[in-house]
Amino acid sequence: xxxxxxxxxxxxxxxxxxxxxxxxxxxxxxxxxxxxxxxxxxxxxxxxxxxxxxxxxxxxxxxxxxxxxxxxxxxxxxxxxxxxxxxxxxxxxxxxxxxxxxxxxxxxxxxxxxxxxxxxxxxxxxxxxxxxxxxxxxxxxxxxxxxxxxxxxxxxxxxxxxxxxxxxxxxxxxxxxxxxxxxxxxxxxxxxxxxxxxxxxxxxxxxxxxxxxxxxxxxxxxxxxxxxxxxxxxxxxxxxxxxxxxxxxxxxxxxxxxxxxxxxxxxxxxxxxxxxxxxxxxxxxxxxxxxxxxxxxxxxxxxxxxxxxxxxxxxxxxxxxxxxxxxxxxxxxxxxxxxxxxxxxxxxxxxxxxxxxxxxxxxxxxxxxxxxxxxxxxxxxxxxxxxxxxxxxxxxxxxxxxxxxxxxxxxxxxxxxxxxxxxxxxxxxxxxxxxxxxxxxxxxxxxxxxxxxxxxxxxxxxxxxxxxxxxxxxxxxxxxxxxxxxxxxxxxxxxxxxxxxxxxxxxxxxxxxxxxxxxxxxxxxxxxxxxxxxxxxxxxxxxxxxxxxxxxxxxxxxxxxxxxxxxxxxxxxxxxxxxxxxxxxxxxxxxxxxxxxxxxxxxxxxxxxxxxxxx
Amino acid sequence: xxxxxxxxxxxxxxxxxxxxxxxxxxxxxxxxxxxxxxxxxxxxxxxxxxxxxxxxxxxxxxxxxxxxxxxxxxxx
Numbered sequence: 133x134x135x136x137x138x139x140x141x142x143x144x145x146x147x148x149x150x151x152x153x154x155x156x157x158x159x160x161x162x163x164x165x166x167x168x169x170x171x172x173x174x175x176x177x178x179x180x181x182x183x184x185x186x187x188x189x190x191x192x193x194x195x196x197x198x199x200x201x202x203x204x205x206x207x208x209x210x211x212x213x214x215x216x217x218x219x220x221x222x223x224x225x226x227x228x229x230x231x232x233x234x235x236x237x238x239x240x241x242x243x244x245x246x247x248x249x250x251x252x253x254x255x256x257x258x259x260x261x262x263x264x265x266x267x268x269x270x271x272x273x274x275x276x277x278x279x280x281x282x283x284x285x286x287x288x289x290x291x292x293x294x295x296x297x298x299x300x301x302x303x304x305x306x307x308x309x310x311x312x313x314x315x316x317x318x319x320x321x322x323x324x325x326x327x328x329x330x331x332x333x334x335x336x337x338x339x340x341x342x343x344x345x346x347x348x349x350x351x352x353x354x355x356x357x358x359x360x361x362x363x364x365x366x367x368x369x370x371x372x373x374x375x376x377x378x379x380x381x382x383x384x385x386x387x388x389x390x391x392x393x394x395x396x397x398x399x400x401x402x403x404x405x406x407x408x409x410x411x412x413x414x415x416x417x418x419x420x421x422x423x424x425x426x427x428x429x430x431x432x433x434x435x436x437x438x439x440x441x442x443x444x445x446x447x448x449x450x451x452x453x454x455x456x457x458x459x460x461x462x463x464x465x466x467x468x469x470x471x472x473x474x475x476x477x478x479x480x481x482x483x484x485x486x487x488x489x490x491x492x493x494x495x496x497x498x499x500x501x502x503x504x505x506x507x508x509x510x511x512x513x514x515x516x517x518x519x520x521x522x523x524x525x526x527x528x529x530x531x532x533x534x535x536x537x538x539x540x541x542x543x544x545x546x547x548x549x550x551x552x553x554x555x556x557x558x559x560x561x562x563x564x565x566x567x568x569x570x571x572x573x574x575x576x577x578x579x580x581x582x583x584x585x586x587x588x589x590x591x592x593x594x595x596x597x598x599x600x601x602x603x604x605x606x607x608x609x610x611x612x613x614x615x616x617x618x619x620x621x622x623x624x625x626x627x628x629x630x631x632x633x634x635x636x637x638x639x640x641x642x643x644x645x646x647x648x649x650x651x652x653x654x655x656x657x658x659x660x661x662x663x664x665x666x667x668x669x670x671x672x673x674x675x676x677x678x679x680x681x682x683x684x685x686x687x688x689x690x691x692x693x694x695x696x697x698x699x700x701x702x703x704x705x706x707x708x709x710x711x712x713x714x715x716x717x718x719x720x721x722x723x724x725x726x727x728x729x730x731x732x733x734x735x736x737x738x739x740x741x742x743x744x745x746x747x
Numbered sequence: 748x749x750x751x752x753x754x755x756x757x758x759x760x761x762x763x764x765x766x767x768x769x770x771x772x773x774x775x776x777x778x779x780x781x782x783x784x785x786x787x788x789x790x791x792x793x794x795x796x797x798x799x800x801x802x803x804x805x806x807x808x809x810x811x812x813x814x815x816x817x818x819x820x821x822x823x
């Protein structure tokens with residue numbers, strides 16, 4: 133608040149809007165830092181982000197603490213941890229931002245949509261109204277009451293939150309901005325422009341026409357969970373052929389400028405509780421797949437056709453965006469920006485010199501976006517540094533970990549950093565699967581080396597072992613590699629870093645046999661590159677593995693079982709380790725061996741897995 | 748509200764009953780609103796749509812509405 137008053141005073145005295153002129157005195161005169169809390173919740177992936185003078189000092193999703201996958205409740209636990217890490221109380225927060233405009237959504241989109249579909253939609257209307265009347269219409273009150281907060285609360289449109297979450301931390305001085313997701317208030321897709329510390333959205337496509345909802349609807353048709361398992365469809369696509377492109381073009385009218393409209397006679401999400409109905413079954417000639425029933429070639433072909441139409445749409449959108457808002461740089465955000473295959477195609481197109489994709493591109497990232505927008509627009513803050521990593525959650529010291537291990541009566545071995553790296557790199561070569569728990573928790577849906585399950589990428593058996601015996605998930609699902617950045621071009625057809633595992637590129641044909649566990653059936657891989665400055669311990673581990681084996685690539689997958697949120701605490705990691713076939717667990721500087729575990733320490737596996745709803 | 752232990756069950760029972768009653772009442776009121784309020788407006792809207800001539804679009808892009816001053820302070 134102080135910096136805001138100072139900036140306003142200075143602006144009034146100097147009589148200029150030039151940021152550079154009054155930024156300098158703000159820094160010198162500010163007595164206390166400016167804290168801004170961004171919040172996203174009440175849909176899915178609720179999260180809290182804390183900025184201190186524009187710098188992200190904490191970001192985490194609520195699901196990690198409540199252990200409810202994609203928890204949508206107000207992120208009180210995440211906020212509690214954010215305040216503890218910053219060493220402040222809620223009274224010291226200068227502003228809270230909410231990632232969308234709830235009243236706009238309710239009065240401008242939800243009610244008119246029910247009028248449009250009337251008399252259908254009664255059940256959906258009842259459910260929606262109960263939820264809105266209880267929670268969503270009282271967001272400021274809920275924030276004030278549950279967080280005991282008395283300061284100002286700001287709101288920006290959903291897609292502006294997405295756009296801000298990408299552009300403001302991209303490090304680009306100027307960029308074309310594209311956001312694509314299910315739906316915000318009205319917008320489902322937007323094009324905008326970022327310049328300096330300003331961001332403006334220019335064009336948009338309105339609900340019900342949505343690429344995110346098209347992908348979700350087909351995810352439902354293929355028998356997976358909506359808003360959760362879209363990435364499975366992406367992983368399934370390479371097993372199929374694009375045999376259903378005619379049907380896809382019947383579902384979506386895609387124009388040359390990337391704009392599109394869905395043929396709503398095939399979709400039920402405007403009025404029903406299901407995404408699709410009998411019309412789409414007639415179109416494809418097959419019934420909707422029941423969850424957990426066998427996947428056939430038909431489902432794989434539908435997945436592939438869907439992925440192809442998405443790639444085509446995304447390429448057309450970014451091409452049109454570049455025409456409208458010319459720039460050498462592109463910023464992407466929104467749930468669809470988590471589609472690494474489409475991202476890879478955009479990169480390969482060569483339309484842009486560089487692209488930045490917000491690693492928490494889903495709704496969790498909206499919390500970051502609104503906080504950054506407040507920093508720039510309300511507090512007139514200066515540019516923010518490029519987001520170089522996502523290790524923004526809480527961490528546990530070795531002392532805390534040891535206390536937990538002692539309390540649980542778990543045998544362990546303590547090692548210094550060098551011995552630990554040496555021992556784990558040795559254990560990693562071959563068939564062992566290792567739980568790797570270090571430092572600060574990642575923000576966003578990916579485990580990037582601090583809450584990860586790791587294994588040897590050279591061993592093809594590890595693909596099935598990790599899928600079926602560790603994560604208890606479908607056998608078709610591929611694994612992502614982590615590779616030392618300096619060795620990237622030796623293994624993959626990618627010419628730049630990919631620190632957030634958000635780009636798919638081909639494994640070089642000569643290397644496909646060397647790393648079969650991370651090469652998908654079509655020869656592609658969802659790559660994560662790592663530099664030492666991004667995560668020294670994880671980098672050192674892979675470097676030691678490379679020295680030992682000559683291979684700079686390992687398997688990296690999230691530390692959880694199917695349907696479980698990624699582990700947050702050493703206790704969560706221990707539970708996951710004890711109830712899967714994982715061979716070793718590394719918690720900080722402690723090595724835990726499965727063979728040393730007392731039998732009574734192992735919980736009933738069935739009971740453990742039942743805690744989590746399958747996605 | 749806290750009552751002495753023997754009367755606790757009365758309070759809990761009353762709260763549970765009021766919860767159920769609230770659900771029934773809101774169901775009835777929302778249904779009436781759906782039929783009368785939404786219904787009338789929807790019929791007028793649908794007539795409007797029927798009378799409107801459908802144009803074949805060459806693009807589905809729309810302009811983003813202009814922001815208004817202090818918009819961030821509001822939920823709309």
